[in-house]
């Protein structure tokens with residue numbers, strides 16, 4: 001409970017709403033039906049009275065009233081009673097002597113006629129009997145006469161009242177039934193939502209493998225459960241990746257720190273006296289610290305990329321100039337390999353110059369690392385046959401990459417030969433270079449493909465979109 005507002009379950013709401021709608025409809029229906037019954041009862045009576053009155057008046061006009069011929073003609077419809085009196089109230093004719101007396105009927109006239117009663121008629125109620133009646137004064141053969149017409153609307157008024165009560169009871173009962181049925185049905189329909197809520201409540205960061213059972217029906221709830229499960233899949237994958245990233249990063253940092261600690265122990269013990277130990281210690285500590293710095297730089301870059309905080313300042317640049325510059329600088333420092341820039345066709349690309357350089361260097365540095373001394377490293381750039389891309393190739397004749405590893409090299413922290421460290425004669429590396437290159441490529445719509453054979457060399461081909 002919220003405290004401020006009462007928390008209603010949807011099933012309760014639906015049940016109440018439908019119950020209320022049904023209730024209103026039933027009330028309306030029974031009201032209309034009841035009204036119809038009353039109208040038809042009164043209407044029928046009025047109709048028969050009027051026919052009888054008309055017939056009698058006709059005979060009065062003709063001068064044939066109350067003769068044998070008159071009675072033979074049966075002017076008064078069955079159910080209608082006619083009484084004729086003179087002005088003193090003396091009863092002259094009575095078609096039904098068992099009918100309530102004129103005075104009785106007159107004494108029991110109801111003041112407020114019901115809506116459905118005719119204006120020309122009076123309504124009297126004697127015990128359970130409702131009587132419709134009308135009085136007409138007329139002159140016949142010089143005598144002033146009073147004609148009294150009667151018609152019973154119902155001899156058992158309580159029946160009508162019972163009927164009303166029954167209808168009302170039926171309405172209330174149907175309402176309650178609808179309320180109950182609505183509650184159970186919506187409860188049943190919405191059960192998956194409750195399961196969903198319960199499952200969602202149980203999902204913790206440590207227990208992300210839970211999934212919501214998807215109902216067999218192909219309705220909105222099944223869709224919701226399915227969507228929810230897919231969302232959890234994605235969250236779990238992202239979370240796992242994050243966790244692996246953190247543990248890999250920590251692992252990578254542990255090695256240089258251990259080495260640095262080892263050397264500082266060595267230095268504190270022998271470094272003061274032994275110049276050789278001193279030099280080696282300082283050099284090693286420096287090298288490890290440099291590696292660590294590079295690793296941290298790369299981690300920061302990827303963290304910024306993940307958080308979409310890595311800013312790129314794209315502009316139109318001449319690819320051939322950029323490539324020539326990178327290659328020239330590399331040639332200046334490179335002593336162990338032959339570095340060569342082959343074809344370098346001009347082409348304008350829309351790119352961030354800083355990260356673009358960084359990407360080219362990542363590939364070239366890999367070539368340096370994974371090509372034995374005396375090997376060749378070369379680059380070439382030319383227009384693709386489609387005219388819309390530049391094909392930038394960065395290649396070496398180094399150790400190459402086995403086919404089965406070619407897909408994995410872009411994964412974070414993945415290194416083909418991760419077991420061999422620098423100290424063991426391997427090459428140092430964090431396995432992050434190509435992940436960064438791939439991110440940069442994605443930001444520039446660049447497609448990377450790789451051609452490599454173990455022992456023969458590696459060639460990375462970058463398809464870079466040209467401006468215009």
Ligand code: ATP
Pocket residue numbers: 298366367369370371396398399400401409410414415416417428429430431432433434435458
């Ligand atoms: P760093 O983060 O310092 O670059 P790294 O070079 O090991 O570390 P990546 O650049 O991502 O990491 O490369 C991943 C792996 O792919 C490398 O460890 C290496 O095994 C393989 N690799 C990449 N380029 C080449 C290449 N030109 N020749 C052979 N193997 C390569």
Ligand code: MG
Pocket residue numbers: 362365366429433434
């Ligand atoms: Mg690398």
